[in-house]
Amino acid sequence: MKKTSLKYFVALFMAFGSMAYAQTEKVKEDPKVIEQKKKAAAEEKAKLPKPYNPKADAQKDIEALIVQAKKENKNIMIQAGGNWCIWCLRFNQFVQTTPELKGIVDKNYVYYHLNYSPDNKNEKVFSQYGNPGEKFGYPVFIVLDKDGKMIHVQQSDVLEQDKGYSLEKTKEFFNQWAPKS
Structure with missing residues (x-):
């Protein structure tokens, strides 16, 4: 009985893990999410001081x-x-x-x-x-x-x-x- 319960738990755990991974992959690949992140980063960057001087020796x-x-x-x-x-x-x-x-x-x-x-x-x-x-x-x-x-x-x-x-x-x-x- 214990072996069956353990196998069921492992199978269930792996199924949920696969679903979570699939959801994560969808978020990573969603162009709208990627575009939103790029826009937010660009807005943040625009507000921050720029301490590096490419012309410096x-x-x-x-x-x-x-x-x-x-x-x-x-x-x-x-x-x-x-x-x-x-x-x-x-x-x-x-x-x-x-x-x-x-x-x-x-x-x-x-x-x-x-x-x-x-x-x-x-x-x-x-x-x-x-x-x-x-x-x-x-x-x-x-x-x-x-x-x-x-x-x-x-x-x-x-x-x-x-x-x-x-x-x-x-x-x-x-x-x-x-x-x-």
Whole structure:
């Protein structure tokens, strides 16, 4: 009797799982849903500040940051991505509008938005850091010590939560790579 009940339960579970999967696939393929998501993302992107400058001389900027970091005894936080990347823009907005995070960043880092876009891929600069965007996607964070030595590369998805970022995980990341006194 137990074997029959177990088989029935497993068959029922698999049937419901298949139906749920089929429903999920329908939602993914529905052009109206896809179009609505694209429109919502475009509207959100339009409202967010655009911190990446495709015309910047990233190598020269980073060299100046190293001078500044030495003077201020701070590390350098490079947020690599582009104004095309909604997750890059969301992260920037999250840090800039969350006083607790902004305080940690301002105290411990000189911050730079390293552009990656069709206009300027900054290939030479990215190659110095092992091309982390190719491996992790964007945004990706490159942490340098005050002398410009790379000490960490952080993918961003581990900091995500829902359609944004986790305050606790982001605080932990920034505190972990702050300069040691």
